[in-house]
Amino acid sequence: MSSTLGQGRVALAALSGVLLLGSACVSAEEFSFDASEFAQKTFEFSGFVEQKEEGLKLRSGSPAFKLAYPGEPGRDGLLRSSSTLELSGKANLGDFVLDARAQASLADDALVSSTRKPSVMEGGLRWSASPGLSFDAGKRVQRWGKGYAWSPVAMVERPKDANDPQASREGFVMASGEWTKSLSGGPVSTVSLMGLVVPTDGSMNRDFGQSQDLNPAARLYLLAWDTDIDLMWRAKGARPASFGVDFSRNLSPALEIHGEWARTLDAPRTTVSASGITSSDRVDVDSYLLGLRYLSQSEVTWIAEYYRNGAGYSAQEFDAYYQFLDLALAPGAPAALASQTRSVAQSGYARPNPGRDYLYLKASVSEPFNWVYGAASVSTMVNLNDHSYQITPELSYTGFSNWELRGRLILLAGSARTEFHEKTASQRLEVYARYFF
């Protein structure tokens, strides 16, 4: 009996051994890896397709609604679907690289249906003369500055959306050259100088400016005393002359601080009175930003930024603007006054974050409650002058290979005639799925 049990145990152990060996073999096969599959290819293609669904709770009585949807009857809600396709291609031709990124989209809701034909967001030719010297010509996005939500030193790019700072943007046509040198033995370990021109002639780079100008700009980067430092300059041309500085430094393994300051000379500034009288000035404008990024013991990443928009409007100026809109968009208002609203909005009031002082705060946690590949965050943006604000809780998941899923709710609040109270929608729920290939 005992012998039988013993033989049984041996057989069981042998069977376990075979199973373990079998599983080990399977693992070894699964874990094969050959680097040659990932060698550089001459032509590379990639892209993504995105489907986004949005539900908006509208403020149909607000001037912003009347401006966005002139003549439309008021409504409380709106469902919007949008599809986006982005394609990228790259040709690696030795020291030369030719690349392009194009995007097309389709948006549809009960009020507006729009199609954006394929357009090149970025693309051009780069020549790397050496690791420290390169030249580039084409449509490019420069991203200057260290700020997360805002960048006052972003002198040659389209403004980023503080609601979605990481969203891709369209570039401007430009030519640039960049020289970099590493140094050793002193406090400065890297020096880099970039020079560029953004030509405008009325048709090229129309969003940058419409006069005939080359619009030169430059940036000097230093890594000194373990601090990133940039000095920027933009010459007077289609846009006013500007210069600035930014920095970023880790004060500890868990704490980073950053800041930006820019002065724009002789910048145009338009204000409107409650009765619709506009006045334009040319002023020197100082804008700056101070921020920090902190990783807490509980793995929560905090981002806090204070932004001073030198050309921004005070609470009183906003109040006057909204009084003007009430007057101009009221039933029976003179047609001339109504048509003036658009030009006043475009003069500065309709810009993203047109206020003077803002606070941005974001707390995000990766893999909360052991939800691997998941992330949760909540962010808030406050107009410190009129005390209106928005709060955005957000969830995202990247656990499925090449998929990115994201959902967020944007809640806007404030008293009457304040920035976030006067937006088109008081709430927006947004869900999207993006597949990369």
Added chain:
Amino acid sequence: MHCAMFEALKISEKSNMKFLKLIALSALCAPLLAFAVDGVAILKKLDRNLEPESYESYRKLINIEPNGNKKEFVLFSVKKGKDQTASVFLQPASDKGRSTLRQGDNMWMYLPSVGKPMRITSLQSITGGVFNNADIMRLDYAQEYDVASVDEADKTYTLHLKAKTAEVAYDKLTMTVDKQLILPVAIEAYASSGMLLKTLHFKDIKDFGAGIKRPAMIETDSPLYKGYKSVMLYSGLKKRDFSDEVFTQGFMPRLEELRK
């Protein structure tokens, strides 16, 4: 005079006694000193056995979930000297072009969609799962750790390592080293609180050519991710020299182009 001579003799006798004691103590300690293990030399040798000081390599990171699902990342990495390293993701498509750069304690991440480098810390994870930035941008162990003590067994050394600065991701490491090959067998990584963060198991020793023979697979498990496992596979590891300018922020978008 006589008294002075006597005193001098007494002092001389005392000195001789001290000298004899010192010799006796030295004789007793001699075998210990002769066989004392030089932990720093072992660690430096281990660093060079794992990788040349300047090299390129391809790594595949596989996160395995408790239900068997896997997520794979492929990285191309380059390193120069003691404290410069950079990596770029080649796979999956959602992460392609994302790159990291380390110059000593300075670390940056570049996302193609954001288009500018951002400072990051060694503790954050850019892949999700068990691996964090420090695992991906690791420098030589001897660069980041002091050897606190060494234990010796028949076939292994056990090195007890202490981080040189607070910037290092793991405060303490307990490293089991194969005595013959001077290669790690296992590493336990601890937080400053003493909590075990993860254990790395080095497996599958392969000849990469040009005298590089090292484990091609590192399996990692962590009590913080119960049931999860991560595997790092090495391929195409070879000595290569780079210009210093490769390890600068401006080069981060171009790292992929270093592949041949």
